[in-house]
Amino acid sequence: MQExxxxxxxxxxxxxxxxxxxxxxxxxxGVDLTVHRGESVGLVGPNGSGKTTLLRLLATLLTPARGxxxxxxxxxxxxxxxxxxPRIAFVGHTPALYAQLTLRENLRFLARLTGRPxxxxxxxxxxVGLAGVADRRAAGCSQGxxxxxxxxxxxxxxxxxxxxxxxxxxxxxxxxxxxxxLMAQVAARGGASVVVxxxxxxxxxxxxxxxxxxxxxAVENTVxxxxxxxxxxxxx
Ligand SMILES: Nc1ncnc2c1ncn2[C@@H]1O[C@H](COP(=O)(O)OP(=O)(O)OP(=O)(O)O)[C@@H](O)[C@H]1O
Numbered sequence: 160m161q162e163x164x165x166x167x168x169x170x171x172x173x174x175x176x177x178x179x180x181x182x183x184x185x186x187x188x189g190v191d192l193t194v195h196r197g198e199s200v201g202l203v204g205p206n207g208s209g210k211t212t213l214l215r216l217l218a219t220l221l222t223p224a225r226g227x228x229x230x231x232x233x234x235x236x237x238x239x240x241x242x243x244x245p246r247i248a249f250v251g252h253t254p255a256l257y258a259q260l261t262l263r264e265n266l267r268f269l270a271r272l273t274g275r276p277x278x279x280x281x282x283x284x285x286x287v288g289l290a291g292v293a294d295r296r297a298a299g300c301s302q303g304x305x306x307x308x309x310x311x312x313x314x315x316x317x318x319x320x321x322x323x324x325x326x327x328x329x330x331x332x333x334x335x336x337x338x339x340x341l342m343a344q345v346a347a348r349g350g351a352s353v354v355v356x357x358x359x360x361x362x363x364x365x366x367x368x369x370x371x372x373x374x375x376x377a378v379e380n381t382v383x384x385x386x387x388x389x390x391x392x393x394x395x
Pocket of ligand 1: 181182186204205206207208209210211212213
């Protein structure tokens, strides 16, 4: 897969004073956030604070009303930024699966759309522990199985920016390491992950640092131990 043209010094995400309005209502206000290559960032905040909106912005599904937003140095809306879209994986709250297709068909469809062999789809399903049920229709699968299939979709597309909303919802404790394994894969290829979860202990254990959104107005690092190492690394 083609790597972004940006230099190695460019962070994966750089938001400076970014505001997002939805239906003319301000949802994010003056957000500053930098996510470096190799990092895994946990996003926390109360219901309605703007976590999903921030993930949707990072997925380039929303346009900033104000401020500057860059992915690997490419300004949002530019041709360079659009070219990076196939390298963004966004796993939302609800499974992005065709209910009437089997898990294998869902993955193979995505593989063909993205120019990958069927074997890559089967490998991704095996990686999330679903090889044995690959021929079940998605509609007949449990929430956790559907969730794992969504994670397999993210594995398949080899993302450089992994965005997980409600990362731990529907996953039992034995499946939680999958999220961490996926984030580690992304970090190893020089990408980064931004992950929302209401399971704060699990999230804290899985990420390099936590970032908190308060009323959509600003993004601040929390003072938990997980944050300190990154702050020190950045020399802040
Ligand atoms: N499509 C939309 N139309 C109108 N308002 C919206 C829309 N999407 C989000 N909002 C509003 O933006 C604010 C932030 O929503 P968002 O879903 O980003 O919050 P969140 O932090 O992810 O919440 P939760 O923890 O409940 O999932 C809320 O006040 C919400 O009502």
